[in-house]
Amino acid sequence: MVYRYSHIKLIRLAGLIIWLSLSIPVFLQFETLNKTFNQTFNIYLAAHLGFGLVFWFVTSKMGQLSFKLKAWLSITLLVFFVLVINYITDSATGIFYALIISVLLAWLFPVKHSLFILLIYNLLIGVQFNYLGSEFVSKTSQYVLFFIYLGVSVFSFIISLVAYRQQNAKEELRMLNTELKATQVLLADSSRINERLRISRELHDLIGHHLTALTLNLEAASHMTEGKPQSYVKKAHSIARLLLSDVREVVGKFRQSGTLDLGLAVTELLEGLPGLKVEKHIPEEFLVEDPKLAQTILRCAQELITNTMKHAQATIIHVSLNRTATSVTLVVQDNGIGLGHAKAGNGMTGMAERVKLLDGTYQCESNKGLKSILTFPI
Missing domain, CATH: 1.10.287 (Helix Hairpins)
Structure with missing residues (x-):
């Protein structure tokens, strides 16, 4: 999944504001106890602080593929803290915490899983409402409040889902635009050469x-x-x-003079990569005479960059182009999680086939990230 840094930052900020606002009831209860700690207040405080810490952890890991198991555990803990706060305060205070969970779901799980989690924890809160009574005049007021909360919870999830999909579409469009610019550079050079x-x-x-x-x-x-x-x-x-x-x-x-500016095309691919610091070592004019070789190197660079964004969980990517008298070498390296036990997908398999068609070699080193070395004879 592509890393959505700016949106995660906004979600974290909004959640933090809500969490800080919910700290006021904690402080007021502490005041009513004459600034003394008892077991009930300690549990309330621990649940409140625990929710904030888990929320911060979730938003710091959001968008990483290896985070799925931790995401399930984190959401389970957040729901547990909500139920504890409702029970300890004998009120519906926890539903405001639960709204934060509704916003997070769309960014952590597929839609079916998100809806399942939303249904389960809202059912748990609904069942718990039957045992909360100190601040409710009647059962009717309990149900009215619950269904109001349920509507707001579903609405929050839908708005978050729309924002998530719009951000994904925006990033896909950005990548397509970058690829189009890179291809346009080679196409312009090819047209010039043909003329x-x-x-x-x-x-x-x-x-x-x-x-x-x-x-x-x-x-x-x-x-x-x-x-x-x-x-x-x-x-x-x-x-x-x-x-x-x-x-x-x-x-x-x-x-x-029939040469293609491969360096400029690869540089276009590296423009505006979200969430990645780009380091490049590309000569100012890296010209290639063979159009097929230039096209193959560009497509391989595109595949490696896309994989880094989607799967590597990296923050830095380094791309270099080098030439000797007999070969051209493309090196793409990141500081992500490496390959691990993952198998090559269709994109990587297709890239290896392209390299082989030009009698090139493809080497892969997975140590403190992933380093891909592609060498083509000239």
Whole structure:
């Protein structure tokens, strides 16, 4: 899951404000006890502080794949603290804590799991309401308050789910836009190369052939004339040969300038990655002549960067491009959790197949993160 740093920060801030507001009843109860501690108050205080600590832990780990088991345990603890607070205070104070749980669910679990958890802990709170009586005038007031809370709880979950999906869609759009820009760089270079090749062919096939014929005719004419006319013919012959040489030089330069700026395309991929600090070592002009090689390296870089964002739980990514006389090397390294026991997915398998088609090599090192080294012969 893509790391949603800004939204998590906002959720943490909103939850912290609610939690601090709920600290006021704790303080007031402490005042009513003449600033003395007893067992009931100690349990209330421990549940309140425990809820705050678990909430902070949850929002600090949100979005990480390996956090799933801890997420279930954390939500269980939060629900337990809510029930304890309701029981200890013999009131419905805990429902305000429960609203925070409703907001968190959409960011921690799939929709079906979230709805299941929402149903279970609201049922538990509903059952508990039957045993809370000190501040309720009648059973009717208990049910009215519970159903009001239930409506607000479901509404909070739906709003959070909408925000979660909008953020995911926004990040997917950002990645697609970045990939489009990178592909656009190669496409523009490819169009430029194709146009240069077309012009060079036209120069060679049309002007080059005509100049060659003209040169041969002038050379023959120089042998068939004498005196002053012959000097003009020889001069024209020299000019024609010089012009033919210039055309061949221009055609050669046009063919040699057919390079793709791979460095710029990879740099575009690294722009605006959410939640990742980017470190790169890419030469200012990293030109590649083979379009297929450039396209393959770009797609491999895209796959590795996407995997880092979705699965690595990393905060730093380092990308480098290097060239020797015989090879081009792409290195992508992060400080995440590494591969562990995970199996290669379709994306990684497809990337390995692309590398193999170009007789390249793919090495993977999983030590304090994941380091991928792709080497292509040139």
